[in-house]
Amino acid sequence: SQQGEEDPQALSIQEGENATMNCSYKTSINNLQWYRQNSGRGLVHLILIRSNEREKHSGRLRVTLDTSKKSSSLLITASRAADTASYFCATAAIKAAGNKLTFGGGTRVLVKP
Amino acid sequence: DVKVTQSSRYLVKRTGEKVFLECVQDMDHENMFWYRQDPGLGLRLIYFSYDVKMKEKGDIPEGYSVSREKKERFSLILESASTNQTSMYLCASSPQGWDRGLGTQYFGPGTRLLVL
Numbered sequence: 638s639q640q641g642e643e644d645p646q647a648l649s650i651q652e653g654e655n656a657t658m659n660c661s662y663k664t665s666i667n668n669l670q671w672y673r674q675n676s677g678r679g680l681v682h683l684i685l686i687r688s689n690e691r692e693k694h695s696g697r698l699r700v701t702l703d704t705s706k707k708s709s710s711l712l713i714t715a716s717r718a719a720d721t722a723s724y725f726c727a728t729a730a731i732k733a734a735g736n737k738l739t740f741g742g743g744t745r746v747l748v749k750p
Numbered sequence: 751d752v753k754v755t756q757s758s759r760y761l762v763k764r765t766g767e768k769v770f771l772e773c774v775q776d777m778d779h780e781n782m783f784w785y786r787q788d789p790g791l792g793l794r795l796i797y798f799s800y801d802v803k804m805k806e807k808g809d810i811p812e813g814y815s816v817s818r819e820k821k822e823r824f825s826l827i828l829e830s831a832s833t834n835q836t837s838m839y840l841c842a843s844s845p846q847g848w849d850r851g852l853g854t855q856y857f858g859p860g861t862r863l864l865v866l
Contacts, residue, residue: 667852679754679840679857680793725792729852736851737808740785740793 643726647745656713658744660726661706669702669709670727670738680725683711716748753777754858756841762864769828771861773841780846782824783855784808784816787838799824800851831865838862 644659660669668687672680686693686702686709693700699712713720723745727738757772773782781800785793785808795808797816805816813835817825824843828835839862842855 670854672857677838677860677862679859680842680855682854682856685854727793731852737783737795737798738852738855739795742790742792 643724643741643744645744646742647747649747649749650716652716652718652748652750654716656716656720656746656748658711658724658746660709660711660741662709662726662728663707664728664730666704666728666730667736668729669700670729671698671700671709671711672725672727672740674723674725674743676722683724713746716746718748718750720746721748722746754841754843754856756839756858756861758861759859760862760864762866763828763831764866765832767828767831767865769831769863769865771826771828771839771841771863773824773826773843773858774822775824775843775856776822777843777845777856778821779843779856780821781844781851782818783842783844784814784824784826785840785842786810786835787840787860793840796826798851800846831863833865836863836865 670685671683674680684695697714702709723743725743727740754775783798784796787793794810799805799818815827838860840860841858844855
C-alpha cells in the first residue's frame with residue numbers, strides 16, 4: 638500500500654471557496670511535501686514541511702503536519718480556476734536502500750468559475 | 751529556473767521493441783529519478799541515481815534499466831516493451847545536500863508511452 642494516502646480523491650468547489658485535502662501516512666518521515674500537477678503535465682513542488690514543524694504558509698497555501706496522527710493537510714484559500722489540478726503529497730523518509738519520496742494517489746481538485 | 755526536459759511527450763511502440771526515454775536537466779543536480787504514473791496509483795519510483803554511473807533500484811525496477819553516463823542525463827530503457835508498461839513516465843532531479851534524496855524534486859513534463 639502507499640505511504641501517503643490523500644483524501645478526498647476528488648473535490649469540486651466554486652471559485653473563491655477554500656479547498657482542503659488531507660494526507661495520511663504510515664511510517665516515520667523526515668519531511669512531507671505537496672506537489673501540484675496540471676492535466677497531463679509534470680509535477681510542480683508547492684511546499685515542504687519538516688517533521689519538527691507543525692504549520693507552514695506559502696501565499697494562499699497553508700500546510701499542517703501532525704506527526705502523532707501521521708497526517709497532513711493542505712488548504713488552498715480563495716481558490717481560483719487556475720488552481721484546478723491534481724494535488725499529491727509525498728513523504729520523504731530515510732531508508733537503508735536509499736532516501737526517497739513516496740507519493741500518494743492524489744486529490745483531483747476542480748474549481749468552477 | 752530549473753529545467754528538466756524529456757525527449758518525447760508522446761511515444762507509441764510495439765510489444766518487444768527496445769525503448770529509450772531520455773531526461774536532461776540543466777541545473778547540475780546530482781540526484782535524478784524515474785517514476786511511472788498510473789491512474790489511482792500515484793507515482794511509483796522505478797530507478798534513481800545519486801551520481802554519474804551510479805544507479806539504485808526503486809520500488810518497481812522489473813522490466814527496466816537505466817544509464818547515467820553524464821551528470822545531466824538519465825536514460826530509462828525498456829529492454830522489451832510490454833503492454834503493461836503503457837504509462838506516463840516522469841523524470842525528476844534534485845540537488846545534493848545533507849538530505850540527499852529527501853528534498854524538493856523538479857519534474858520534467860512527462861512522456862506518455864503507449865505499447866501496442
